[in-house]
Amino acid sequence: MRNPARPATGLFSPEPGTSRCRYDQRNAEMDESAKWESVAGLVAILSLIIAALVGGFAGELVKTRAGATVLMILAVVFVVAVIAIDLPAALDKTAGNTFSELLREGGTQTTIFPWTFAVSAGRWFHPGDKIDLFGIAGPLLLMGLTFVVVAGGDVLRRLGSGIPSWLVVLTGLLAGALLFPAGFSVEKP
Amino acid sequence: MNSRLMTLLGLAIGPVALLLVDALFTRQGAGGAFENLQQIVRSTGLTAWPIGVLIGHWYYPGPLWPVVKRPWNYVVLGAISLVVMLGTLPLGAVESASEFVSTIVFCGGLVAGALLWSMDNPPTHYDSRVMKLWPARG
Numbered sequence: 001m002r003n004p005a006r007p008a009t010g011l012f013s014p015e016p017g018t019s020r021c022r023y024d025q026r027n028a029e030m031d032e033s034a035k036w037e038s039v040a041g042l043v044a045i046l047s048l049i050i051a052a053l054v055g056g057f058a059g060e061l062v063k064t065r066a067g068a069t070v071l072m073i074l075a076v077v078f079v080v081a082v083i084a085i086d087l088p089a090a091l092d093k094t095a096g097n098t099f100s101e102l103l104r105e106g107g108t109q110t111t112i113f114p115w116t117f118a119v120s121a122g123r124w125f126h127p128g129d130k131i132d133l134f135g136i137a138g139p140l141l142l143m144g145l146t147f148v149v150v151a152g153g154d155v156l157r158r159l160g161s162g163i164p165s166w167l168v169v170l171t172g173l174l175a176g177a178l179l180f181p182a183g184f185s186v187e188k189p
Numbered sequence: 190m191n192s193r194l195m196t197l198l199g200l201a202i203g204p205v206a207l208l209l210v211d212a213l214f215t216r217q218g219a220g221g222a223f224e225n226l227q228q229i230v231r232s233t234g235l236t237a238w239p240i241g242v243l244i245g246h247w248y249y250p251g252p253l254w255p256v257v258k259r260p261w262n263y264v265v266l267g268a269i270s271l272v273v274m275l276g277t278l279p280l281g282a283v284e285s286a287s288e289f290v291s292t293i294v295f296c297g298g299l300v301a302g303a304l305l306w307s308m309d310n311p312p313t314h315y316d317s318r319v320m321k322l323w324p325a326r327g
Binding site for chain 1: 200208213244246295
């Protein structure tokens, strides 16, 4: 029998702290989450279209001032977007949801992320402006090595001992520098 | 924002951002715009340092906690970053600086990111080796 001293709680006004209230809160959070995931899905499609355009036309775009300006603006917009999205995640109460935490955690699940960042950094910041040890074979070797690192890392992780992220990074830096270096021709003033 | 949504957003935006940055850093055609960008990337620490720090911050061998206690580690890292990034700016005009400056600064950034911006916390349990570095308070 219900305690007569307690006020009756209707179906749509559950008592705070009860399981009903927690259930409603969880539903509301899931609705909110689903809404944001739809937005993220749209962003992903837009992002893929831009990626295809960048991949296809970047070489031509940078040759003209207008094209390079478009690329520069897009790059700034995307980098600022990454930071802008990460800030509220860093300030809220949810633990482990910032890009940094997700990337570190992701490094234990797959080698793709540390490998991609390290190869890019090796490609951009290699020593020597004109190193080209492997020529056209370099990118092909890099593709093969990427497959070995990603698939091998996954197999090792399933066996119980994944490749440490720092080792993936060091290997990726060397691979990017030796197999896929950007050819620079810096004009001194 | 939950982790799943953040992962989705990161996967949506991150690759394109990386592609765009790569295009700007490496595909500056002859007679194109922003020619100085390549020179800045290769001859100064303006881009190599923050990228090195971020990669060191994400993928340091761990568990590892900052060698300077929080929040002072951020102050020290910020100060070093300012010194390195601004201090290497004049090298942009130095002949042959592009051959090695970005490489050295990037490696320095990796180490700084790992030592000053690692994500782990020092252990709270008693460990004589650790307590020498992190004496208990109170």
